[in-house]
Amino acid sequence: MRLLFLSPDFPSAVNPSACIFVQTQALELKRLGAEVEIHAPTPAVLPGMARLKPAWRAYTQIPPHYEVEGVRVARPRYLAFPGENLWGWPHHFKALSLWANPGHHYDLIHAHFAHPEGTLGLWLKRRWHKPLVITLHGDDANTYPQQSPHYRHYFEQALNQADLILAVSEAIRQRTQPLTKRPIVTHRVGLRLPPLEQKPDKAALRAELGLPPDKFVLLFVGTLWKYKGVLELAEALRRLDDAEVLAVFIGEGPLRESLASTSRTGIRCLGQQPNPLVRAHMAAADAFILPSYREGLPTVVVEAGAAGLPVIASMEGGTPELINPQTGFPLEAISPEAILKALAQLRNHPAEAIARARRLQAHVYQHYDATQNARTLLGYYQRLIEGQTPVVAQISDATGLLPGQNPTHPKREP
Structure with missing residues (x-):
């Protein structure tokens, strides 16, 4: 083919x-x-x-x-x-x-x-x-x-x-x-997902990446534009004023220069990085955040979920198909106040954060495996090439819902 x-x-x-x-x-x-x-x-x-x-x-x-x-x-x-x-x-x-x-x-x-x-x-x-x-x-x-x-x-x-x-x-x-x-x-x-039982050595990864071993590392991956909520996140970090927190930004965009730290909260901008290095930072971080105003299906949230990373995210586009109160920390609004509230909840309840991250990881491994999805795609292709109508089946479980979603209103429109 x-x-x-x-x-x-x-x-x-x-x-x-x-x-x-x-x-x-x-x-x-x-x-x-x-x-x-x-x-x-x-x-x-x-x-x-x-x-x-x-x-x-x-x-x-x-x-x-x-x-x-x-x-x-x-x-x-x-x-x-x-x-x-x-x-x-x-x-x-x-x-x-x-x-x-x-x-x-x-x-x-x-x-x-x-x-x-x-x-x-x-x-x-x-x-x-x-x-x-x-x-x-x-x-x-x-x-x-x-x-x-x-x-x-x-x-x-x-x-x-x-x-x-x-x-x-x-x-x-x-x-x-x-x-x-x-x-x-x-x-x-x-995504190409490694075997679930493989667990990287977080301390060794931090040493390799030059990340401090004793700080709470919050990771953002995406273009540094307004619609990604970068300004709201930067203001939240300024108000947090916590020397125990390091925010790492991976990505390029016009707002990069505005991300210099103006409080005790550390900020590190790494620019554009190859995907293996992005995944390494996800494995080494303590939490991932995406306060975006618009999304399709954010691949970075899928990647963070696969890495077993607790996720804070806005409820835009396809993100609610991944994140809800059972699998992450949904933002009530895209604002510094909402970001600080979600971050405090995550840090104050580490056991619950790990439990939510594990539920998200299980969901990602069940529904976002690239090989499984490619096989389905090849089936669609083959029927089209043969002049037939594809037998289209949703790539989801029987309900298509994440844990905790309402079966009457399973999805939220962007």
Whole structure:
């Protein structure tokens, strides 16, 4: 089976965490015998412009072709514009690099995100006469359709013309299902999970990572933007004023410079880090926090859950499918006050925090195993390639509920 993945980004030496979930899925499919090729165009940078912005300089350092564990990755340059997903038509420019490709060596196209990748996928579907799968990941379904009539047009077109639509969370599926008469299937993000009985040596990891052995380490992983709740978290750390706490931020963004500590609470900003190092910090930390204003299905919370880490998180997007009072510490609001309250509850009741983390870990291992999810995906692909309608089954337990969720209202809309 030969697959073409369309993705807006992909991990590289420059940005090792970019769309890491696409890489995880591609590698699992490769291990199961599929041939996977990635098409993830990179914005072109005009001569001299690389000196103006670090992001532009980074684009110039991404090679046009490379391989990851046998998966071929194409990063052709295309003409990009500010706000292109909302107001532009980047799929036209991205299509140029595929114009001469006859497509006969692919059996199926899988586009990650509805637009522009899904729209590009529709063009390839018509041109190559190949089935198209589109995965909705977050803002492509939750935010952008309400912000631009251009985007909404392309979004609804994708929902009605792709052969199969997947959503990474039940919240996304519930939000988008009313826009089309065709079924949207919840297919959750998977991770390569080590054997559950493997427990890393926390003290040794801290020594290796340069983390203090005796402090409470609070970890944040994500882009340092306002919508991730970074400002509220920084203010909470300032008010906490506790020399026994070290907050570690992994990620890049415009708010990095504003995270310098202004109280006794320690703050360490590590910038972008490769995924193995992110997981090492999760294994070494005492708690994880994500006070985000919007999410699809946050992969970092799945990773923190797999590591057995107590989690504090806002109840946005697909996060309630992972976090509730039985499996973590939901934020009552995205505010410094709510963050401090949840953090105090977690620290004051360590046994309960461990119990919740174990319930979350068990849930992640049951429902977010990348190999299991890739096998299900291969079944969908095979039926589409054979011209049949996929037998779509939700990847969940009989109820789809986490411990403690109300069976009458199992999910909360974002």
